[in-house]
Amino acid sequence: MNELVYGLSALGISLNSVQLGQFETYYQELVDYNSRINLTAITEYKDVQIKHFLDSVSLVLAGIKGDEKLLDVGSGAGFPGLPLKILFPAIQLGLLEATQKKARFLSEITVKLGLSGVEIISQRAEDTAQNPLYRQKYSLVTSRAVADMATLAELTLPFCAIGGRVIAPKKGDIEEEMDRAATAVKKMGGRVFKVIKVELPGLEDGRKLVLLEKISNTPALYPRRAGIPAKTPLI
């Protein structure tokens, strides 16, 4: 895990032996499962350490506390939620993933990593966000590579408690995307708090973290039915 360890040192983070072992197991299981079920195109040891593990942990640059109640929307093979949980074991983590096969991997890997306080929710975000058990219940919501910001605001902000935040990693020039998302962010009861540049060893390709803050309740009508936020974004 040299690449990860080196990248983390730039963040002032060091891993203990348990965490190092967990990242190693995560890598082995990811690659093993991936040979049967497609989870990711990134499988080289070095690439997984940088593009999945370090990229996930880079969200700490937006300010993550050790005791968050965190929901990762569209978690796929667990990114960025699971690396953050390995780093901060006291986080209460929800991994929301619509695809059953991926959700099954998330259940298995959570057991193999010996993690407690992780809930796997295999549903569409649009449906889960209308369930009172999950609606406006999280201090932090993350979502990587799931949708553009206008759609993502509708899929994430309804889960945030007031005062909670959304962190969305993005790449490249996002000015136009952020402009398009302004209406959706406002309608969901949010505001754009800041955009943070990520510059870490191996991740020098214009990565950014968009930080939204929840400032008022999301109207009951949002999110709309499954598929609508992506098909007809609120622009």
Ligand SMILES: C[S@@+](CC[C@H](N)C(=O)[O-])C[C@H]1O[C@@H](n2cnc3c(N)ncnc32)[C@H](O)[C@@H]1O
């Ligand atoms: C490109 S993958 C990214 C996975 C992971 N976040 C990552 O960065 O590696 C997008 C994932 O979001 C899930 N997804 C897309 N729309 C969703 C929705 N409305 N509700 C729940 N999951 C969704 C897909 O099933 C897919 O696994």
